[in-house]
Amino acid sequence: GELLAANRRQAEANRARLDAHGILTINLMSSPGSGKTALLEATIRTLPAGLRIAVIEGDLETENDAERIRALGVTAHQITTGTACHLDAHLVALGLDQLDLDAIDILFIENVGNLVCPASFDLGHHRNVTLLSVTEGDDKPAKYPVMFRAADLMLITKSDLLPHLPEFSPTRAETHLRRLARDAEVITVSAKGGDGIPLWHEWLARERRHYH
Amino acid sequence: GELLAANRRQAEANRARLDAHGILTINLMSSPGSGKTALLEATIRTLPAGLRIAVIEGDLETENDAERIRALGVTAHQITTGTACHLDAHLVALGLDQLDLDAIDILFIENVGNLVCPASFDLGHHRNVTLLSVTEGDDKPAKYPVMFRAADLMLITKSDLLPHLPEFSPTRAETHLRRLARDAEVITVSAKGGDGIPLWHEWLARERRHYH
Numbered sequence: 001g002e003l004l005a006a007n008r009r010q011a012e013a014n015r016a017r018l019d020a021h022g023i024l025t026i027n028l029m030s031s032p033g034s035g036k037t038a039l040l041e042a043t044i045r046t047l048p049a050g051l052r053i054a055v056i057e058g059d060l061e062t063e064n065d066a067e068r069i070r071a072l073g074v075t076a077h078q079i080t081t082g083t084a085c086h087l088d089a090h091l092v093a094l095g096l097d098q099l100d101l102d103a104i105d106i107l108f109i110e111n112v113g114n115l116v117c118p119a120s121f122d123l124g125h126h127r128n129v130t131l132l133s134v135t136e137g138d139d140k141p142a143k144y145p146v147m148f149r150a151a152d153l154m155l156i157t158k159s160d161l162l163p164h165l166p167e168f169s170p171t172r173a174e175t176h177l178r179r180l181a182r183d184a185e186v187i188t189v190s191a192k193g194g195d196g197i198p199l200w201h202e203w204l205a206r207e208r209r210h211y212h
Numbered sequence: 213g214e215l216l217a218a219n220r221r222q223a224e225a226n227r228a229r230l231d232a233h234g235i236l237t238i239n240l241m242s243s244p245g246s247g248k249t250a251l252l253e254a255t256i257r258t259l260p261a262g263l264r265i266a267v268i269e270g271d272l273e274t275e276n277d278a279e280r281i282r283a284l285g286v287t288a289h290q291i292t293t294g295t296a297c298h299l300d301a302h303l304v305a306l307g308l309d310q311l312d313l314d315a316i317d318i319l320f321i322e323n324v325g326n327l328v329c330p331a332s333f334d335l336g337h338h339r340n341v342t343l344l345s346v347t348e349g350d351d352k353p354a355k356y357p358v359m360f361r362a363a364d365l366m367l368i369t370k371s372d373l374l375p376h377l378p379e380f381s382p383t384r385a386e387t388h389l390r391r392l393a394r395d396a397e398v399i400t401v402s403a404k405g406g407d408g409i410p411l412w413h414e415w416l417a418r419e420r421r422h423y424h
């Protein structure tokens with residue numbers, strides 16, 4: 001309805017602003033606790049020389065996640081939504097006002113932990129990255145299809161725990177994704193052990209070349 | 213507004229119907245994959261003699277969870293919401309029509325995996341049980357307060373994984389819950405190993421005596 005139409009207009013304005021500054025913008029989505037912030041921490045620890053990033057964090061309450069990012073020396077702006085279970089383009093526009101857009105190559109937006117609503121709100125970003133942790137079960141792409149249909153990349157996270165979770169099959173998770181007629185890439189990572197993080201950096205580099 | 217008022221009226225009608233049959237009704241909520249269905253499977257495997265249960269499952273798509281319950285010989289009705297990220301009293305009323313209410317002592321409603329919206333919709337149930345898995349992080353009660361404020365019981369799940377997750381502290385999780393001025397009980401369980409399941413059965417028995 002009117003709400004989504006207004007959001008779309010604001011998202012287009014956000015994207016134009018981001019494009020004018022040559023910023024690749026990634027919308028990170030997942031269930032609560034799937035490892036979005038941990039992935040950003042692992043990304044920062046292995047950041048290629050000269051790559052400048054910033055983060056917009058979305059949560060109902062607390063500055064916890066922005067503080068974790070700032071502790072590693074990277075700019076992070078925290079949006080607290082109060083009760084909304086997803087970010088929208090208007091909240092992100094206010095966040096952009098708080099950042100020096102001339103000093104950023106990649107902007108990460110860590111959305112509110114929710115495997116449904118966030119997929120429906122364009123923020124003005126370029127790519128949707130959906131995280132699925134091995135601890136949640138490999139059936140989630142089938143049970144929460146709205147989110148996984150929207151994914152440009154699916155990251156299977158916490159792979160260091162796989163030896164303790166014999167019932168999780170990365171192949172089954174990918175099969176469920178494919179059944180949604182999605183040809184999104186899939187990368188398996190561990191923010192703790194570092195597995196797959198180089199592939200994640202390669203994907204980001206490819207996307208930067210594609211968008212700017 | 214009007215939507216929540218209509219939901220409240222339907223919830224009262226549902227609760228009157230459930231009370232007339234002496235049924236204790238539990239609303240199980242959590243993030244996707246925190247172990248709601250696994251908890252129900254463990255509950256069924258250790259069901260006290262003579263206790264009759266049924267399950268209403270809520271998901272966007274698939275019959276997966278209801279099939280897991282039916283595979284253990286317990287009645288389960290699956291609600292598929294399509295896009296809604298939470299159950300409401302109207303959907304539950306339709307589910308009640310599919311059950312033999314004279315054959316049930318405890319009805320479990322497994323809500324859609326979402327740590328925000330489901331807490332705001334009364335289904336006509338008696339108690340809210342919120343699951344927090346050790347794999348999600350102990351900060352969730354602080355970051356998703358709407359859900360944890362509504363909890364009558366918090367179950368910390370997948371405790372068998374604790375040896376592999378040194379950064380999760382059950383004490384910190386409980387402290388975050390208490391800071392919300394909530395005196396809800398906390399029980400730590402493992403659906404896989406069976407730890408804590410007897411305490412969960414004891415809590416259910418106490419609640420049945422309290423309500424009927």
Ligand SMILES: Nc1nc2c(ncn2[C@@H]2O[C@H](COP(=O)(O)OP(=O)(O)OP(=O)(O)O)[C@@H](O)[C@H]2O)c(=O)[nH]1
Nearest residue numbers: 032033034035036037038113158190191192348349
């Ligand atoms: N073993 C293991 N644990 C991880 C990994 N990544 C994250 N975790 C743990 O998972 C929990 C949640 O991680 P977060 O980074 O806070 O997850 P999040 O998705 O940002 O959570 P929200 O923002 O609250 O939705 C924490 O206890 C982390 O330590 C990983 O690669 N391996």
Ligand SMILES: Nc1nc2c(ncn2[C@@H]2O[C@H](COP(=O)(O)OP(=O)(O)OP(=O)(O)O)[C@@H](O)[C@H]2O)c(=O)[nH]1
Nearest residue numbers: 136137244245246247248249250325370402403404
């Ligand atoms: N180690 C361990 N794994 C568990 C436990 N309980 C559940 N799991 C695993 O966690 C994953 C998700 O479990 P489910 O029971 O499907 O979780 P759920 O909350 O019902 O998921 P949704 O209904 O999709 O939101 C599965 O891979 C389970 O095997 C447990 O006690 N210990």
Ligand SMILES: [Mg+2]
Nearest residue numbers: 036037065110
């Ligand atoms: Mg986070």
Ligand SMILES: [Mg+2]
Nearest residue numbers: 248249277322
């Ligand atoms: Mg389930």
Ligand SMILES: [Zn+2]
Nearest residue numbers: 084085086117
């Ligand atoms: Zn929402």
Ligand SMILES: [Zn+2]
Nearest residue numbers: 296297298329
């Ligand atoms: Zn909702």
